[in-house]
Amino acid sequence: MAYETNGFKLLTDGLSGASTMKTWLLDSVDAIATVNTSNYVSDGHAKGARQGDIVIVRTRTTTLAGPVTAIHHCWVIDEATGANGLGIDLTDGLAITATDTD
Numbered sequence: 001m002a003y004e005t006n007g008f009k010l011l012t013d014g015l016s017g018a019s020t021m022k023t024w025l026l027d028s029v030d031a032i033a034t035v036n037t038s039n040y041v042s043d044g045h046a047k048g049a050r051q052g053d054i055v056i057v058r059t060r061t062t063t064l065a066g067p068v069t070a071i072h073h074c075w076v077i078d079e080a081t082g083a084n085g086l087g088i089d090l091t092d093g094l095a096i097t098a099t100d101t102d
Contacts, residue, residue, distance in 0.1 A: 003028070003040050007064050008047060011056070022048065024055045027064045032057060032072050036090045039081040044088030051079050055090055071096045 007027040014020040024044075028035050035041075035057055041049070049055070052075060059070040072093030081087040 003042060005043055008041055022053045024049060026055055026057045027060055029060050029062055032093050036092050038089040039087035042082055042087040045079045046086040049076050049088045051076050057093060
């Protein structure tokens with residue numbers, strides 16, 4: 001499936017000045033190997049994502065409202081990607097394992 005722009009949302013706007021780091025949420029039905037491809041988030045830079053920002057990726061089943069199947073912590077490694085310079089590139093991401101011992 002393709003990137004859905006309404007799945008990429010700003011969670012927290014960082015500190016002001018040079019130390020600014022925002023936190024984003026990306027809900028997607030695509031696997032992390034697809035999501036971390038350069039310019040997958042084709043409007044990320046246009047929405048304000050910058051190099052060093054944190055992106056929490058929630059992989060869902062078949063719709064953006066479906067059950068969560070995986071969560072990864074990524075960060076923006078490259079900005080202004082794509083022919084139009086509006087996208088971003090994410091790191092491979094650190095998987096948060098789903099353990100539930102109860």
